[in-house]
Amino acid sequence: MRPPVRSKKMAAGDLIPRPIATGQVHSKMVRIGPMTSPVARPEFSLTRRDLMAAFGAAALCPAWPATALAQGRTAVALKARTDGISLRPGSGPETPVWSLGNGELRFKRGEVLDVTFGNELPVAATLDCRGLDGVPAAEPLTSRAPLATGATDSFQLPLRHAGTFLCAPLVSDDASAPTRPRPLIVTGTSPVAIDRDEVLLIEEWRLRSDVTAIPPGNDPKDSTPIHTINGKTSYDISAPGNARLRLRFINGSQRSVLAVKLENLEVRVMAIDGQPAEPFPARNGALILAPGSRTDVFVDAVGPAGTTFAILLHDGKQAHPVGKLVVSNEPPLRAAAFPPAPPLPGNDMPAQIDLKNATRFDLALGAPAEWFRTADFKPSVAPAFQAKAGRAVVLALTNRGAMASVFHLHGHHFRLLDRLDDGWKPYWLDTLAVEPGQTQRIAFLAEYPGRYLIEQVAADWAAPRLLRWYNVQ
Structure with a gap:
């Protein structure tokens, strides 16, 4: 086996890397369909399968007192x-x-x-x-x-x-x-060259006619899906010309993989699931977000006052506007936009993972018999796996279910591996969607001793949250 290397950097316009055929070390990119500018209605060509495949390959307010x-x-x-x-x-x-x-x-x-x-x-x-x-x-x-x-x-x-x-x-x-x-x-403790830092929490609701909402894990029949950003059905952002914004997109939905697009705007991905990534431009300004996942991007408010960039949301069935970014009437902050941003300051994540000597485990998703609902979970049951502190761990995640399964690892972030285990994608994740019948391999360094949860949930509103746990000794 060749020594582990990182995948090559993403090319301009790429969104999500996909592991590719045997014998290749670099990564191809998943295109998120033809996206055209809206005229009378938004066009954002995606299907539910597109969302699962794209993410599966990659996977304002008061504070606490x-x-x-x-x-x-x-x-x-x-x-x-x-x-x-x-x-x-x-x-x-x-x-x-x-x-x-x-x-x-x-x-x-x-x-x-x-x-x-x-x-x-x-x-x-x-x-x-x-x-x-x-x-x-x-x-x-x-x-x-x-x-x-x-x-x-x-x-x-x-x-x-x-x-x-x-x-x-x-x-x-x-x-x-x-x-x-x-x-x-x-x-962080190091300054980042931005003019504003905005959180965009996307949430999905299944609303009944009496204005109550159906909790996830229950049949959503006789309900209407509604999406909000920061609790509003339409959320607008205004910024002076050439201002640089850090937008922290969060999929607060507990079941649905979503795509969000900033129309006609260059979107530079800077971090995924809370960890800095090697920056790359999102194709057509679109991002794929699994339930609970987060993506930080930099955008520049370019153009004359009044220029508007629509924020579109796609749930795998249709696209609809959920907000907009508007260039305000204030004087531009600078004569021209900033050049492309360098990587964010690091979080001291492991520079290498020893795949050759890693401890390896198979973990079946979509297999309820081996998993527990939240109410039935007991820490006294045997762990899904155990690892020694300081050792690399490789998990083979195989989805045996009939629909995409969203996997979430507590306690450690992981790398998504290439098909040959000879490299990984240039970002860290804590959440990954795996399509039916598919196997994805992930790797992490077991740095922190303790007992941690593993979650999986089918990408279906009525599906229960399923739990296991793992131990680092």
């Missing part, structure tokens, strides 16, 4: 509670949801959060923070038991990495209302 403590410690109080969102403004009451409150949570890399988590929901709940590596003491279900109504829990949450992450109440599938995630933004 906080009090600064000495030595980078921050006391944080957070409650899971009943809340509401206006999905049909001006036409009825708010839709009941379960949330951690509204708005983004923003801290700095290196801080340690002393979290007090309280549960005010009518069902047991734990706190799930997606994308935070190496925090076994805060891991839901394996370390933190579900809290009964009215109970509280306390633990520490060290913020090892800068990036875009996500927190949400973790409840069982018998929930009576959908849960809302809350973005967690961890800023």
